[in-house]
Amino acid sequence: MRDRSLWIGFLLALGLGLSIALTQQPEVDPYKEAERQRELFRQTAGILPGELYAAQGEELFAQKRGPRNVSLEGCDFGLGPGKLEGALTQLPRYFADTRRVEDLETRIASCMVRLQGFRLEQIKRDDVKALSAYVASKSSEMPINVVPRTSQEIALYNLGRELWYHRAADRDMNCAICHDSYAGGKVRLSPVRSPRQGLSNEWPAYRFEADKLYTLQDRIAFCYESVGIAAPEFYSEPYIALSIYMLAEATKGKNKFTEMPGFTR
Amino acid sequence: MKKRYMFGLLAMLLAGLSLSQPSPFQQRVQQAIQSGGSKFAETMKQDPDQALCSQYRDKLPPELVGAFLERQRALIKYPANGKLLGDWKQGEALFINVRKGNCYACHTGDPKEAGAGNMGPGLVGYGQRGTSEAVVKYTYDKIFNAWATMPCSLMYRAGHHGILTPEETAHVTAFLLDRASPVNVQR
Numbered sequence: 042m043r044d045r046s047l048w049i050g051f052l053l054a055l056g057l058g059l060s061i062a063l064t065q066q067p068e069v070d071p072y073k074e075a076e077r078q079r080e081l082f083r084q085t086a087g088i089l090p091g092e093l094y095a096a097q098g099e100e101l102f103a104q105k106r107g108p109r110n111v112s113l114e115g116c117d118f119g120l121g122p123g124k125l126e127g128a129l130t131q132l133p134r135y136f137a138d139t140r141r142v143e144d145l146e147t148r149i150a151s152c153m154v155r156l157q158g159f160r161l162e163q164i165k166r167d168d169v170k171a172l173s174a175y176v177a178s179k180s181s182e183m184p185i186n187v188v189p190r191t192s193q194e195i196a197l198y199n200l201g202r203e204l205w206y207h208r209a210a211d212r213d214m215n216c217a218i219c220h221d222s223y224a225g226g227k228v229r230l231s232p233v234r235s236p237r238q239g240l241s242n243e244w245p246a247y248r249f250e251a252d253k254l255y256t257l258q259d260r261i262a263f264c265y266e267s268v269g270i271a272a273p274e275f276y277s278e279p280y281i282a283l284s285i286y287m288l289a290e291a292t293k294g295k296n297k298f299t300e301m302p303g304f305t306r
Numbered sequence: 307m308k309k310r311y312m313f314g315l316l317a318m319l320l321a322g323l324s325l326s327q328p329s330p331f332q333q334r335v336q337q338a339i340q341s342g343g344s345k346f347a348e349t350m351k352q353d354p355d356q357a358l359c360s361q362y363r364d365k366l367p368p369e370l371v372g373a374f375l376e377r378q379r380a381l382i383k384y385p386a387n388g389k390l391l392g393d394w395k396q397g398e399a400l401f402i403n404v405r406k407g408n409c410y411a412c413h414t415g416d417p418k419e420a421g422a423g424n425m426g427p428g429l430v431g432y433g434q435r436g437t438s439e440a441v442v443k444y445t446y447d448k449i450f451n452a453w454a455t456m457p458c459s460l461m462y463r464a465g466h467h468g469i470l471t472p473e474e475t476a477h478v479t480a481f482l483l484d485r486a487s488p489v490n491v492q493r
Contacts, residue, residue, distance in 0.1 A: 196334075203335050206363050208356040208458070210349050211467040218364060218460045219425065226425040228411050233425075270349040273342025282338060 071230055071306050078249045079304045091174060091247040091302030094254045098175025101168055107157025116152035118145075118176065129180035129298065133285040135191045142197045144284045145173050146258050147276045166275065173245045173256045174302045181301040185242060187288040194285065197278075201286025204279055214268035216283070231306075236290030239297075246303030254302065257284055359458035366457045378454035382447055383465065385472040390446040390479055391437065397481030398488070400474050407449075407464060407478055415481070416488035425460060432482045433490035445482055450475045 118128035133144040189198040224235035244257040262272035412426035450465030
């Protein structure tokens with residue numbers, strides 16, 4: 042264990058040194074850099090951090106937990122109870138049992154409430170993140186397939202599109218101004234994609250620059266905070282609306298998920 | 307006579323109220339924003355022109371442009387000493403600072419700065435324009451309130467929102483226009 046953390050420390054120092062060295066040059070391809078960092082993890086640790094989160098999620102999924110002492114194997118992500126293969130590809134979607142449109146994280150939380158008997162405020166964010174990584178791992182590299190059909194899904198898609206264009210706060214920002222009008226450009230070194238180009242197809246992902254797992258909600262929260270807007274509370278409607286909007290657009294652009302969980306900067 | 311006047315006023319008031327009522331969809335949007343919590347909702351509040359840009363997806367119809375620009379121009383404030391060209395060195399620090407100008411996110415400036423974004427036009431050599439009164443004022447105005455020249459521009463209204471004070475805006479103006487600034491030094 043000590044050995045591993047030493048190794049990781051060494052790698053991070055190496056990565057940091059290299060990334061500083063690399064930022065001195067004008068042309069750094071952030072995608073190639075992520076690929077390189079990923080290979081370094083593979084070679085030295087033998088496992089990717091995202092896979093560790095997924096393994097932790099798998100354990101949580103099968104474990105009998107909560108006041109009712111049951112596992113999450115009865116949780117239906119839209120393809121039937123416990124059916125996880127490809128489940129992420131069709132989320133967010135409407136669920137009759139909760140009578141709301143839910144994304145992956147919200148669905149995990151509502152299953153923990155309905156099946157395991159947790160109260161919403163008892164649910165640990167880290168558990169939801171690990172569980173998200175696990176469920177997502179079963180949709181690795183699959184085509185995104187979010188097509189709003191029910192009136193509830195269409196309503197959330199429309200809400201998401203409205204939030205997408207909502208300019209606010211001191212930086213006068215919205216999502217569209219960078220992720221549509223100037224998609225293909227760069228903010229500092231970060232390439233910016235539009236939903237049609239597949240934005241959102243890598244989450245949940247391990248971000249090597251932050252050394253953390255980010256779910257799609259975490260990533261949206263980060264975006265809001267970086268433009269001076271306080272992040273919405275987790276599992277709230279703005280996340281679900283924006284997710285269904287982005288993923289439905291990504292579907293129109295015929296995009297696939299990356300390796301899941303993703304590995305990115 | 308007085309009664310009729312009061313009645314008319316009441317009618318106008320009612321008409322005004324019903325016109326300013328948000329549509330059911332807008333009410334639903336507000337409900338969704340509220341569900342994100344009070345901090346989120348607070349920072350998502352819009353001023354009327356932010357709302358207008360959102361409504362028209364950042365492309366205002368031509369008939370609204372004139373009045374929009376006029377409203378935005380009226381928001382520009384100038385330094386008390388009247389000098390729109392400040393100290394380029396202080397301007398450089400503000401240009402870099404992500405909590406202030408954060409200009410490198412989208413623009414090049416000093417060509418030695420690697421990793422500048424490219425969402426905005428490159429500014430290397432911006433000072434070629436000279437420092438006539440018109441150039442200085444245009445540059446100052448653009449930095450203080452980008453929406454006064456380009457409705458719904460991606461560029462935020464740094465001065466209007468108080469991210470840059472009028473004096474600080476003059477410093478950034480100097481960073482772009484001063485012959486000694488790295489933006490303009492020929493290599």
